[in-house]
Every structure is written in C-alpha cells, then in structure tokens.
Amino acid sequence: MFFRSSAFRSAIKSRVGRIAAAGAATAIAISLSASPASADSYKYIYLPSGRGYFEFIDNGDTFQLCDTKADGQGVSAYLIRRDPLNNKQTFVVTMDDGGDSSCATKTYNINDYYDYQMGVWWHGDGTIYSNDWFHE
Template sequence: MKSFSRIAVAGAAVAAVIAGTATPAMADTNRTISNSHGKFTFIDDGDMFEVCDTKADGHGVTGKLLESGSNDFVLTVTDGGDSGCDKKGYNIGNLREYQMWLSWNGGGATVKSIWFNE
C-alpha cells in the first residue's frame, strides 16, 4: 500500500510539472527585434505592432511587416522625433507567415525576425 501511495504522489507531481510547463505555451506570443537605435514589437493580444526609437540621435527607426508570398510590406510604422512609441494594428492569422524588419533611418543593416504567424 505504501508503494502505491508513493507512485500516486510521484505521478501527481509529474502531472503538475507538465501542466505548469504547458500553460505558458498557450499564452499570447509577443515578439521583439531590436538594434542599438530602437525596437520593433509584435503584441499578439490585439495584433498590435509597436516601434520605439530608443536613441536621441536625430534619426528615427522604421518597422515593416512582410507577408510571405509577397514582395510588398503590409505595414510600416516609423518612430522618432517625439516622446513615446508609435503603434499600428494589423490582423495576422495562421494562413500566411510574416517577417518583421527593423531599420535605423540613418543607414546601416536591417534586423529581421524569423517567419511567424499566430
């Protein structure tokens, strides 16, 4: 009887650990890419895209959203020269994949996210 109780307790503990690790995967998934001048964030709750210029250098930053199967950007958000970040909404789903691009308006390389969807 003691062995059965120990097995039951161990099984319950394993189930609790699995349930605890599975729950975060079901939550909204936000994504952020950044460089030394700013950041571009996808906020899954509400499909909002936010661009923040984090360096007062006279140049802003631009975030763009590329849709797979297209050479066109479906969203562009620019921030710079004012306080706070700029946001725009764009409804993405599971039928296409998207890639976020962040560039500094003063030149240099563009940072790109991995392809993703909801």
C-alpha cells in the same frame, strides 16, 4: 503468507507513493511550462544598446515601433506576409520612428492563413534584426 505481511504492504504503499509523487511532479512541471495565451500573442525584437524595439500585440493586432534613444538616428520596421502556397512575400506594414525617443503604432489584421515576419533596424548602422516566421 508474504502478501499479508506488513513488510509487503509497506513496500507497496511506498512504491505507489513514489509513483504518485513522480506523476504529480510531472503534471506540475507540464502545467507551469504551458503558456495560458497563444505562443504568438506577443512578439518583439529589441535593438542592441537599448536603441529601440518593434513589437506585435495580438490583442487588437497592433504593431508598435519605439525609438528609445534621442540620438537623431531613428528606427524603421517592416512586416512581411508570406503565402504558404507559392512562397510569395509582400511587405504589408512599414514604419518609421524619428530619433526623438518616441513610439509609432499601426494596426494590421494578422490571420492564420499567411506566415509573417517582423524586422527592425536602427538608421545609425542599418543592420536588420528579424524574428522567426509566425502566424496566428
């Protein structure tokens, strides 16, 4: 009988082995792509030419603005809060850091009711760089 033959058993074992291997590979790929922390736990915007950056650190709801070049121009940043019910936008944090290659920090409590957007610019050209809206 074919069902008892060694060829059939080998074919079944081979097929089961391939399915198990594919399942294991899929599980590994999913676990490696998933972040252990919230996607919004750390946000940052870098200015071109290494002029500075603006970052949000979820641990303590800290915003840090850094001017990384002592070029005398300085950098500025803002945080906008948007109400999802009426789309009203309000500046809740504004920061400046002078052209001396240093950092400034502020704390602001981010909550999950509002959406937020960060923006930063170098005083030398005034071009604003912003991130996508986010919430906690």
